[in-house]
Amino acid sequence: MALLELDDLTKRYGGIVAVDHVTMRIEAGEVRAVIGPNGAGKTSLFHLITGVVKATEGGVRFADDAAKHGDAALERLGLTHIADRQAGFLSHGDQRLLEVAMALAQQPRLLLLDEPTQGLSVEETAQAVDVLAALFSNGDLTVLLVEHDMEVVFRLAHKITVLHRGSVIADGDPQTVKADEGVQAAYLGGFA
DSSP: OEEEEEEEEEEEETTEEEEEEEEEEEETTOOOOOOOSTTSSHHHHHHHHHTSSOOSEEEEEEOHHHHHHHHHHHHHTTOGGGTTSOGGGSOHHHHHHHHHHHHHHTOOSEEEEESTTTTOOHHHHHHHHHHHHHHHTTSOOEEEEEOSOHHHHHHHOSSEEEEETTEEEEEEOHHHHHHOHHHIIIIIOOOO
16 A cells, blocks of 8 residues: 555646646655656645645645544644644644654654744744643653744753854753853853
8 A cells, every 4th residue: 555645646836837736646655756857747746735824726645644643733732623634724833743743643752843933923822832741741752943032942952062163062861951151152142
């Protein structure tokens, strides 16, 4: 059984056909590349597969096991109430949490998060941090978080490594890093 099946997948934007009747089966363990010049429809195909946009015709099927892991990830992040909505119609904050849920659905041994609160409003950031803090609280997930918002970092991280000009200038728990004079000078501008 294929892990991912695209069946006659088509996307039209008015008179423009971005994806034209693509049929593809991707077996578990297969490495598949989709290549082509700019405007070939690669991004549109990706958005159809991930559900960001709705197909004009055809469909996408993902293996049942993966879907089960996806419904559990949605529950862990408090997103079950929006499970039937298209990703493109979600708030920016819910879209960012959906990205985390999609990663969790793969049952990773290590979750890499690159600026998960970037572009979020203050309210959305607070909501995302609350959800992520709850997710990380049971200790069954290893996470490497890259984040520019120091309040988010201090709230979520158990340990922090601080880089400056490519070198580590501090490494430790949040309180140790927060008190480090080199960190204050390099990144935080001092603490009151």
